[in-house]
Amino acid sequence: xxxxxxxxxxxxxxxxxxxxxxxxxxxxGLDMPRFENLLMQEKSVALPYEDxxxxxVNAAKPLIDAMTPAERARIEMVITCxxxxxxxxKSLSTxxxxxxxxxxxxxxxxxxxxxxxxxxxxxxxxxxxLSGTSPxxxxxxxxxxISRFALADANAVQEWAYSExxxxxxxxxxxxxxxxHILALDAGAYGNHSFEVMDTCRPGPDTEAGDADLSxxxxxxxxxxxxxxxxxxxxxxxxxxxxxQLCFHTPFGGMVKxxxxxxxxxxxxxxxxxxxxxFEERLGPSLSYGKRVGxxxxxxxxxxxxxxxxxxxxxxxxxxxxxxxxxGCCSEFLSGxxxxxxxxxxxxxGISEALHKRYRLSIADYERLLAGDAVVxxxxxxxELDHQIVPGAWPADGAGTRLVLDKVVGYHxxxxxx
Amino acid sequence: MAHPLDxxxxxxxxxxxxxxxVPELADRPIGRADSMADLGVDSIERSEIxxxxxxxxxxxxxxxxxxxxxxxxxxxxxxxAKKSG
Numbered sequence: 001x002x003x004x005x006x007x008x009x010x011x012x013x014x015x016x017x018x019x020x021x022x023x024x025x026x027x028x029g030l031d032m033p034r035f036e037n038l039l040m041q042e043k044s045v046a047l048p049y050e051d052x053x054x055x056x057v058n059a060a061k062p063l064i065d066a067m068t069p070a071e072r073a074r075i076e077m078v079i080t081c082x083x084x085x086x087x088x089x090k091s092l093s094t095x096x097x098x099x100x101x102x103x104x105x106x107x108x109x110x111x112x113x114x115x116x117x118x119x120x121x122x123x124x125x126x127x128x129x130l131s132g133t134s135p136x137x138x139x140x141x142x143x144x145x146i147s148r149f150a151l152a153d154a155n156a157v158q159e160w161a162y163s164e165x166x167x168x169x170x171x172x173x174x175x176x177x178x179x180x181h182i183l184a185l186d187a188g189a190y191g192n193h194s195f196e197v198m199d200t201c202r203p204g205p206d207t208e209a210g211d212a213d214l215s216x217x218x219x220x221x222x223x224x225x226x227x228x229x230x231x232x233x234x235x236x237x238x239x240x241x242x243x244x245q246l247c248f249h250t251p252f253g254g255m256v257k258x259x260x261x262x263x264x265x266x267x268x269x270x271x272x273x274x275x276x277x278x279f280e281e282r283l284g285p286s287l288s289y290g291k292r293v294g295x296x297x298x299x300x301x302x303x304x305x306x307x308x309x310x311x312x313x314x315x316x317x318x319x320x321x322x323x324x325x326x327x328g329c330c331s332e333f334l335s336g337x338x339x340x341x342x343x344x345x346x347x348x349x350g351i352s353e354a355l356h357k358r359y360r361l362s363i364a365d366y367e368r369l370l371a372g373d374a375v376v377x378x379x380x381x382x383x384e385l386d387h388q389i390v391p392g393a394w395p396a397d398g399a400g401t402r403l404v405l406d407k408v409v410g411y412h413x414x415x416x417x418x
Numbered sequence: 419m420a421h422p423l424d425x426x427x428x429x430x431x432x433x434x435x436x437x438x439x440v441p442e443l444a445d446r447p448i449g450r451a452d453s454m455a456d457l458g459v460d461s462i463e464r465s466e467i468x469x470x471x472x473x474x475x476x477x478x479x480x481x482x483x484x485x486x487x488x489x490x491x492x493x494x495x496x497x498x499a500k501k502s503g
Contacts, residue, residue: 034460037460037462038462195482197482211485212461213461213464213465213485214482214485216461216462216464216465217465217468217480217481217482217484217485218481218482220465220469220481221480221481221482254462255462257462258462258465258466261466262465262469265469265473
């Protein structure tokens, strides 16, 4: 029998500030008559002194703090999963290792494959555990992505008109081990679908380019392909019957709805009312947090997982199917089992409460941030951060448990706890 | 065996799917030169319409192979070519 493996502990972080998406669309003059179908509400916006490191550390810190010294000593691998890296060579995981005070005998590295990076990191960590090369060893996997696409130039706002409302910011931290209290992975049960396609890309460190139609087509092809590969590989599996809940990579809810409809039509020739009821039941809970933080890229499918575990009312063990898609492209459908203990442990993280505490940016605040004057761009050698750029967002009564960027000296980023 | 569809018949199928997917367009004249985006059909709806059209004409190919056409006529021509190819 294959030993147990999966997610032992998990936290989702949506940063310090958010913007109301409807307000943004009105401000941009976007013609969105069927806005409700997109299933978007809010998006997290990274403040200038927040970066992929602070998102990652702040997401992981509660998990590390909750461990005994003996448990912490067994973290032997830190994998950061991101398309928002801050250096071509040195990985974010090194900063995590420092600020989380992790053991020195630790393997540190970073994974990039657009929004698929988180699933790749989870599988990499799970296979480290399954390999048995270090029995009892744990891995810390952290997805962390922020989006500042409009920095490039004025045209970027126009080009990305319909993507701006959906692009968010967030990090998901997961401890992966042989005691999977949050999600026990079905080891060996997965399906992949990949091919080269230029649907979205980051040709420059802080610019993005893409084609919404092509990306959607690739996503749909991959959803069918990855699920098909899973069903081929796992004897007796059935997309409709085997999974009580589903979590998909969520650029925005409407896209998930489209992919689910595609699968239900393709596999079962299901009728619209049947598809709608199934979506509500099996995917509705997964959108709980995604619609409040926006697209968090590598972490999006795990933001969906957290939403499901926190809000689906799990009273007995349930099998959850997860679909991850990363542009360019690579995709995977995998599965695991969560139960009442998962709900109790994740509920204790207070994810929803933390999202409620974010500062609500005005459009004027947001536009000032978009101008980018205060932002540390990729490759910046020296900088001092203005912590009062949005005075209301600064935690005046902080407990010393939140990391923010303070300055950059000779490319080296220095952070402080506030 | 049924007579194969030509490009104009595929255009009719696409327009029928557009009207079904976006009821607001039920009575609006739509032709080969129109682009779905300009008609106000959003990206999710466009993919639905293309999938339904593929199903209607019995063509099983990856969606990404249908990327590129600028209007309904070009899309029908491409589907026609894929059917023949």
